[in-house]
Amino acid sequence: MSAKPAQKMDPARRRFLQDAARGTAGCAVAGMGLMWMVQDARALPDRAIRPPGALPENDFLASCIRCGLCVRDCPYDTLVLAELGVDGAATGTPFFTARDIPCEMCDDIPCVAACPTGALDKGLTDIDDARMGLAVLIDQETCLNALGLRCDVCYRVCPLIDEAITLERRHNERSGHHAIFMPTVHSDKCTGCGKCEKSCVLPDEAAIKVLPIRVARAPSAEHYKLGWEENNPLVDEIIDLPDRLPGSGTDNLAAPGGFEAEGAFQPTFKLPTAEGAGQ
Amino acid sequence: MSVKTHLPVGHEAIRDKGLIRAHKYLILRRLSQTFFLSLFLLGPWFGIWWVKGNLSGSLTFEVLPLTDPFILLQGMVAGHWPEMTALIGALIVAAVYALIGGRMYCSWVCPINAVTDTAAWAHRRLDLPKGWQPKKNTRYFVMAMVLVVSALSGAVAWELVNPISMLHRGLIFGVGFAWTFVVAVFLFDLFVARRGWCSHICPVGAFYGLLGNRSLLRVSAEKRAACDDCMDCFAVCPEIHVITPALRGKDEDTPLILSPDCTNCGRCIDVCSVDVFHFTNRFDDTPAPGRVRARPKQTRKIGEAA
Numbered sequence A: 001m002s003a004k005p006a007q008k009m010d011p012a013r014r015r016f017l018q019d020a021a022r023g024t025a026g027c028a029v030a031g032m033g034l035m036w037m038v039q040d041a042r043a044l045p046d047r048a049i050r051p052p053g054a055l056p057e058n059d060f061l062a063s064c065i066r067c068g069l070c071v072r073d074c075p076y077d078t079l080v081l082a083e084l085g086v087d088g089a090a091t092g093t094p095f096f097t098a099r100d101i102p103c104e105m106c107d108d109i110p111c112v113a114a115c116p117t118g119a120l121d122k123g124l125t126d127i128d129d130a131r132m133g134l135a136v137l138i139d140q141e142t143c144l145n146a147l148g149l150r151c152d153v154c155y156r157v158c159p160l161i162d163e164a165i166t167l168e169r170r171h172n173e174r175s176g177h178h179a180i181f182m183p184t185v186h187s188d189k190c191t192g193c194g195k196c197e198k199s200c201v202l203p204d205e206a207a208i209k210v211l212p213i214r215v216a217r218a219p220s221a222e223h224y225k226l227g228w229e230e231n232n233p234l235v236d237e238i239i240d241l242p243d244r245l246p247g248s249g250t251d252n253l254a255a256p257g258g259f260e261a262e263g264a265f266q267p268t269f270k271l272p273t274a275e276g277a278g279q
Numbered sequence B: 001m002s003v004k005t006h007l008p009v010g011h012e013a014i015r016d017k018g019l020i021r022a023h024k025y026l027i028l029r030r031l032s033q034t035f036f037l038s039l040f041l042l043g044p045w046f047g048i049w050w051v052k053g054n055l056s057g058s059l060t061f062e063v064l065p066l067t068d069p070f071i072l073l074q075g076m077v078a079g080h081w082p083e084m085t086a087l088i089g090a091l092i093v094a095a096v097y098a099l100i101g102g103r104m105y106c107s108w109v110c111p112i113n114a115v116t117d118t119a120a121w122a123h124r125r126l127d128l129p130k131g132w133q134p135k136k137n138t139r140y141f142v143m144a145m146v147l148v149v150s151a152l153s154g155a156v157a158w159e160l161v162n163p164i165s166m167l168h169r170g171l172i173f174g175v176g177f178a179w180t181f182v183v184a185v186f187l188f189d190l191f192v193a194r195r196g197w198c199s200h201i202c203p204v205g206a207f208y209g210l211l212g213n214r215s216l217l218r219v220s221a222e223k224r225a226a227c228d229d230c231m232d233c234f235a236v237c238p239e240i241h242v243i244t245p246a247l248r249g250k251d252e253d254t255p256l257i258l259s260p261d262c263t264n265c266g267r268c269i270d271v272c273s274v275d276v277f278h279f280t281n282r283f284d285d286t287p288a289p290g291r292v293r294a295r296p297k298q299t300r301k302i303g304e305a306a
Helices: A003-042 A056-065 A069-073 A111-113 A151-159 A195-199 B011-017 B022-046 B070-079 B084-100 B104-109 B112-125 B136-154 B163-175 B178-192 B196-201 B203-211 B230-237 B240-247 B269-272 B298-303
Strands: A136-139 A165-172 A178-185 A209-213 B053-055 B057-060 B066-067 B217-220 B278-281
Touching: A003 B136, A003 B196, A069 A111, A069 B057, A111 A209, A136 A178, A151 A165, A151 A195, A195 A209, B011 B022, B022 B104, B022 B112, B022 B269, B053 B104, B053 B163, B053 B217, B057 B084, B066 B070, B066 B084, B070 B084, B070 B136, B070 B203, B084 B104, B084 B203, B104 B112, B104 B203, B112 B178, B112 B196, B136 B196, B163 B178, B178 B196, B196 B203, B203 B269, B230 B240, B230 B269, B240 B269
Parallel strands: none
Antiparallel strands: A136 A209, A165 A178, B053 B057, B057 B066, B217 B278
């Protein structure tokens, strides 16, 4: 008998739970699809360079409302909005392709001034501080300067000539008595404007390209100490630890490999300075 | 319903009020949509930069910033605190729509409205079944989903699929494959779900609806006593359920359409040959006697329920 009142109560409650479950599940499915699209949009193509002052891509996608005001205020028509399925960048977000129209690095940075949300950081007041990308001399086999000829165009058009790109002189091994003036990019100065890539005289693709920093640069080897930059003792905290006992050890020059004990295996070679040197 | 005592939808209104008056608000809405689109196109087409940007964010006469509050909200839950310009722009937009009815955006500004209205018109002309009808609150689920995905992914999520901004941006800045999203909405409304997109799914509409929940401008069924049950208003209304409580209410019930879903499109005013509806403010308490019921049985039933 107790089952009957429960049955009476059930339908409404049951329908509510079913509807809630359906709604939630439907939204979860749609939400996962949307989430996938967000992740997909994060894969900004390497040739799409964000405007100066653009926040890191993840923050940029949270802050750019796709209004195109930066595009409108760019006096050189450098910036475009990504079109769905055409450009690869998140639909509606601004970018430029250096080989088509590079950034002219306006002093007043009108695109940043136009951005209403701060997706282009207002903190960027000196265009020389912009880091839109990093120029990389990517094809040294066809670069005319790298072949020992004098082209120098990328070097000449660089707004930060002799700072962002220098010509490093080196010996031309091929001819034996000429020099190679190697275009060399300095990442601490290069703004990624792309004028070098635009002006490269090679047909179609340029030998020097602006790449996003994330692609162009490796993370620095922070676990190494560069002796020519820091002369404080290596691993000063651990140097006093008894990590090298006298006698056998992997770097014991008196007995390499720790072969010391009498009667034990002796290597056939002798270290020239090993005699009584110890550690 | 089944007895053909009435002319096809809208024909009585045309007969009684003339073609123009029977389409007054439809014409005004199309003019309004064209006007707002033209403002944005003046720059790219004719070099007259009164308005720059698009519906997501714009700058008018170099001083007035306007921002879509829903897009900005997504960015904010995604973890970005916007610059003052965008905040002020969003506040202005929100204040205006809170006053005149949030979904005025849907029927008077949004470019997708013309697409879904066309789909609904074709749907009616082809006499198609209403198809899949998602629950009334689906749009709020979708809106919540969009905000949750924005928060979890840290990106303005809806802008990846939003057909409104894709169409609007496409018209102003150039379309890519964005037109496929617009066609998809059209086909969805035509064959899958009648009035499916704007009235059931679109989270932007849901957001603007909530924004204008307490709005001043409302449609009132003040002369509901004159209703002759032609059902034309139900046929043209994109949000049928908003009409019933106002039109079918008793003497003491308000004739105001107070649902936040109402888009203030004014089509009900257009197609009503006996002028039941008109625009008024939400504090209008002109007495509006309920309809004298033709079928007493139904009256009794309602009386019992009360």
